[in-house]
Amino acid sequence: MGTWIVGLILIAIVVGIIRDMVRKKKEGKSPICGGSCGSCGANCPYASHSHDQQQKQPK
Amino acid sequence: MIRIALAGNPNSGKTTLFNALTGSNQFVGNWPGVTVEKKEGRLKQNKEVLIADLPGIYSLSPYTMEEIVSRNYLIQEKPDAILNIVDGTNLERNLYLTTQLLELGIPVVVAVNMMDEVEKRGDILHIDALAKALGCPVVPISALKGSGVQEAAKKAVEAAQYGAGECKHTFAPAVELALQKIARQLQVAENQKRYFAIKLFERDEKIGQSLSVVPNVESIIAQTEKELDDDSESIITNERYTFISSIINDCLTKRNQNTFTTSDKIDKVVTNRFLALPIFAIVMYLVYYVSVTTVGTWATDWANDGVFGDGWHLYGGSAYTEDSEAYSEASTILNGFVEFYGEENVAEALNSESETYDVQNAKTAAETFAASIGMEDEATYAVVDEETMATEMVTATGAELAEAVQVLDDFDFTEPDPADYGLWVPGVPVFIGNALESMQVADWLQGLILDGIVAGCGAVLGFVPQMLVLFFFLALLESCGYMARIAFIMDRIFRRFGLSGKSFIPILIGTGCGVPGIMASRTIENERDRRMTITTTTFIPCGAKLPFIAMVAGAIFGGASWVAPSAYFLGMAAIIISGIILKKTKRFLGDPAPFVMELPAYHMPTLGNVLRSMWERGSSFIKKAGTIILLSTIFIWFTSYFGFVDGSFTMLTEEQMDQSLLAGIGKAIAWIFIPLGFGNWQATVASITGLVAKENIVGTMAILYSGGMGTVYENMAASFTVLSGYAFLAFNLLCAPCFAAMGAIKREMNSTRWFAFAVAYQCGFAYAIGLIVYQLGNFVLNGTFGIGTAAAILILGYGLYLLFRPNPEAKSKKAVKVNA
Structure with missing residues (x-):
């Protein structure tokens, strides 16, 4: 019984993390960098508002 | 929704002001170029006001990418007001951008930042005179200390609601005439005509992208260039500085014009041709040394051995450390003698990891073995330092062995348990391990949680200090x-x-x-x-x-x-x-x-x-x-x-x-x-x-x-x-x-x-x-x-x-x- 309870809690945590990462990815943010946009000075390329600018980068 | 743009020279304190106004935690650095993207946040006191922090720029002539970001936002997205942050310690140069912002046809409020520094220098800024000369509200602030910040925001909101005044500064008559001729050919909003006319006059290559029809004004520019004997871009630059020079003495009274500031004095040493590099090397060495080797290590040892290890003492730890060290030292001497004399049976009896380990057997074996060693006999054995992993050869006498066995006997041949001393807090793995054990969780799942998740994440978290x-x-x-x-x-x-x-x-x-x-x-x-x-x-x-x-x-x-x-x-x-x-x-x-x-x-x-x-x-x-x-x-x-x-x-x-x-x-x-x-x-x-x-x-x-x-x-x-x-x-x-x-x-x-x-x-x-x-x-x-x-x-x-x-x-x- 203990195995089932702990196993289900663990699965719920893993599913939660994956869902959060997918959501961030869809929002154009990085699922990897920790999402500390503040520490990047919002220079983070994954911050959604910066995408317009990135498209305009000269080649 | 009211949109206010924070614009100003690099390192004038825009992001500090942005954080103060919006309650954000955007990264602030005391060097130019920290912000290369615009950031937006809502005003703390009024969520209907959106503040945009723009990368620092010296002018509206775009040379680098972040300058383009700022200019495009101001021209294309047309905020309702601009809060222009001006470094009060460097007013003359900062006003160059201000003169350009005032031409955009957007209401401008000038926030003179670093007023604490200005006052410290003994300089006096005449706010009313500056406001009158520029034709826009001016607010003295210190973004770092938070003074005047709310007043500046309030003025900017008011400016956004009531619109822009007329641009006050003008250039030489010949330039003004040329600008009027160009403005007449432009098909843009009335309040933007002056800005576009100046940009066309300067032959700004990128300005054409913002205009539906680009008039041919080359003959007007050429005529003015001939008349003033300079190129058009330099003419405008000179005109701006002429205007700034004409107002600066009325707006700012400097106490000392030519004395060295504290920063200058520090820089004489820190940026010295010969000393700069050694100072930098020493500073960075110290930063990493302190972070990783001294303070950082103490904190990380506590995190690794305590929080993510067996546990730690809230108090009463010193008595445990004393006893633990005494026990460990005695064990080392006894094990060293046993190893030196090759007594495998005694070694087996003393092995507390062994499944057949029994305290009484260990005690008897140790005492019998110690009794067989003379007080003058010696044994040499290797000791590995747990911290440095260095191996050292140590020699001990039979008298020391007898003393060691006595110490172990005092502890009843049982290693001191930290939980018996003071207030002991078990570590995360112990706590989780006990919980899993009590829930009778399967071994594989215990392994996954303890040896996988807790060990892996704990190892990373242990370094956070x-x-x-x-x-x-x-x-x-x-x-x-x-x-x-x-x-x-x-x-x-x-x-x-x-x-x-x-x-x-x-x-x-x-x-x-x-x-x-x-x-x-x-x-x-x-x-x-x-x-x-x-x-x-x-x-x-x-x-x-x-x-x-x-x-x-x-x-x-x-x-x-x-x-x-x-x-x-x-x-x-x-x-x-x-x-x-x-x-x-x-x-x-x-x-x-x-x-x-x-x-x-x-x-x-x-x-x-x-x-x-x-x-x-x-x-x-x-x-x-x-x-x-x-x-x-x-x-x-x-x-x-x-x-x-x-x-x-x-x-x-x-x-x-x-x-x-x-x-x-x-x-x-x-x-x-x-x-x-x-x-x-x-x-x-x-x-x-x-x-x-x-x-x-x-x-x-x-x-x-x-x-x-x-x-x-x-x-x-x-x-x-x-x-x-x-x-x-x-x-x-x-x-x-x-x-x-x-x-x-x-x-x-x-x-x-x-x-x-x-x-x-x-x-x-x-x-x-x-x-x-x-x-x-x-x-x-x-x-x-x-x-x-x-x-x-x-x-x-x-x-x-x-x-x-x-x-x-x-x-x-x-x-x-x-x-x-």
């Missing part, structure tokens, strides 16, 4: 203004090799995280220099690499204090060497971009800002440990504890981990690293998982080296030599960064070819350095020579040739000169 200490010092250096000086100092060195000091700003930012470091390369106008900077920026150890550096230093180098600073200087050397080598290749040839940087005044960092910066950076690692690192540890545990044994897929014991799925993957690739000395599957796998996030190296090592008799550090020390350990460190420091940083490289390069080049160069360079360290180190220290040594010598020779060969461009310039 060290990171926080490092980030605290970096924030101090940034905030006080020293980091900006480093860029200036480095420019002097970089320039000798054809590089620009501008490349140093991204490196500076990269010490926190490589992603914003790469993004900060946008401040570099020269595309070749920018690409080179993107390629080399991640060589500097970012915060995520710190746990890995500390782990290698602690496990393989016995906590040697030079390892962590050497990692920083290795990264710096890699950047300079790569810069010199790349700059001589066809892709990167060219003069370095000019580096003009305004050195900000030194100021005392505020504790709040420093702590906020430290926490903002540190908290991202904690978040990462709870997400991507946690998932990685689950993957690593499953693949390292499951595999095929005798053809059947099964869960493995610690002794069978060599047959795991992960071991299979690692072994398939490990051969690549054999010449670097760490061709074992554990180190190979750790290097690969490090690509997901560099902290993963620590998590992976903690899981894969946790088996066996020793601790993770002891097992690591047994798997690496000093040379292979440093080669492992060098390779993982310099090779391709994490996926997030690689994504940033791809985005910034905006070219798959250039992205592939950058990653290939990083990996190739890292491999070459690792090879040279291991092979040549082995040759020098042990006299070993093989194919690897020959390859390392060849690579080193070729590297030195690339480093010292003449610059092809200098050669061609010389040829041109001769021909001429």
Whole structure:
């Protein structure tokens, strides 16, 4: 019984993390960098508002 | 919704003001170019007001990418008002942008920042006179101290609601006439005509993109240029400064015009031609030494051994430490004698790990053995220092043995239990382990949670105190203004090799995280220099690499204090060497971009800002440990504890981990690293998982080296030599960064070819350095020579040739000169 309870809690945590990462990815943010946009000075390329600018980068 | 844009010169305090107004925690640095993207936030007091923090610009003539970002926002998105932040200590130069902003037809409020500094200097700013001269509201503020900030926001909201006044400043009659003629031909809103007329007059190449119809005004410009005997852009620049000069004396009374400020005096020493570099080296050495070796280590030891270890004492720990040391010392003497005399039966009786261990038997065996040894007899045995892993030969007498047995007897041959002393808090693994045990959770799930998730994430989290200490010092250096000086100092060195000091700003930012470091390369106008900077920026150890550096230093180098600073200087050397080598290749040839940087005044960092910066950076690692690192540890545990044994897929014991799925993957690739000395599957796998996030190296090592008799550090020390350990460190420091940083490289390069080049160069360079360290180190220290040594010598020779060969461009310039 203990195995089932702990196993289900663990699965719920893993599913939660994956869902959060997918959501961030869809929002154009990085699922990897920790999402500390503040520490990047919002220079983070994954911050959604910066995408317009990135498209305009000269080649 | 009211939209207010914060615009101003670089390092005038826009982001500090933005944070104060919106309650955000955006990164603030005391050097120009911190913000390269616009950021938005809502005003704390009025959520209907949206504040946009724009990158710092000196003018509305766009030269760099962040200047384009600011200008495009102001012209195309037309905010309802502009809050122009002006550095009060440098009013004259800052007003140049103000004159341009006033021409946009958007209501402007000028916030004169750093008023505390102005007052400290004894200067007097005549706010009313300045407001009258500019024709817009002026508010004195100190964004750092928070004074006047709300008043400035209030004025900006009012300005947005009531509209702009008329632009007050005018130019010479001939210029005004030309501008009027141009304005008449423009099909734009009335309040924007003056701005577009000036830009067309200046022959601004990009302004045409904002106009539906671009009139031909060349004849008007040419006529004015002829009349004033100057080019149109210079005419406007001169006119602006003429206007500023005409008002500055009425608006600002300076106490001392020519005396040295405190900043100037500090700079005389800190940026001195000869002292600058040694001071920088000492400062960075101290930062890494304190962060990793002293304060950081104490904190991390507590986190690793206490929070993520057995536990820690809230009080009463000293009595336990005393007893524990006495017991440990006595055990060492007894075991040393037993080993020296080869008494295997006594050794077995004393082995507390043995399943047949019995306290009474151990006691009897020890006393009988001690009685058989004379007081004058001696035994010599090896003692391994747990901290430094150094082995020392120790000699003890029979009298010392008798005393040791007496001590053990006092403890009833039972190791002191920390829970019996003071208030003992069990560590996370103990707490979770007990909980799982009481719930009768299956062994495999206990293993996954304790040996996988807790061990892996705990190993990463255990280094958070060290990171926080490092980030605290970096924030101090940034905030006080020293980091900006480093860029200036480095420019002097970089320039000798054809590089620009501008490349140093991204490196500076990269010490926190490589992603914003790469993004900060946008401040570099020269595309070749920018690409080179993107390629080399991640060589500097970012915060995520710190746990890995500390782990290698602690496990393989016995906590040697030079390892962590050497990692920083290795990264710096890699950047300079790569810069010199790349700059001589066809892709990167060219003069370095000019580096003009305004050195900000030194100021005392505020504790709040420093702590906020430290926490903002540190908290991202904690978040990462709870997400991507946690998932990685689950993957690593499953693949390292499951595999095929005798053809059947099964869960493995610690002794069978060599047959795991992960071991299979690692072994398939490990051969690549054999010449670097760490061709074992554990180190190979750790290097690969490090690509997901560099902290993963620590998590992976903690899981894969946790088996066996020793601790993770002891097992690591047994798997690496000093040379292979440093080669492992060098390779993982310099090779391709994490996926997030690689994504940033791809985005910034905006070219798959250039992205592939950058990653290939990083990996190739890292491999070459690792090879040279291991092979040549082995040759020098042990006299070993093989194919690897020959390859390392060849690579080193070729590297030195690339480093010292003449610059092809200098050669061609010389040829041109001769021909001429």
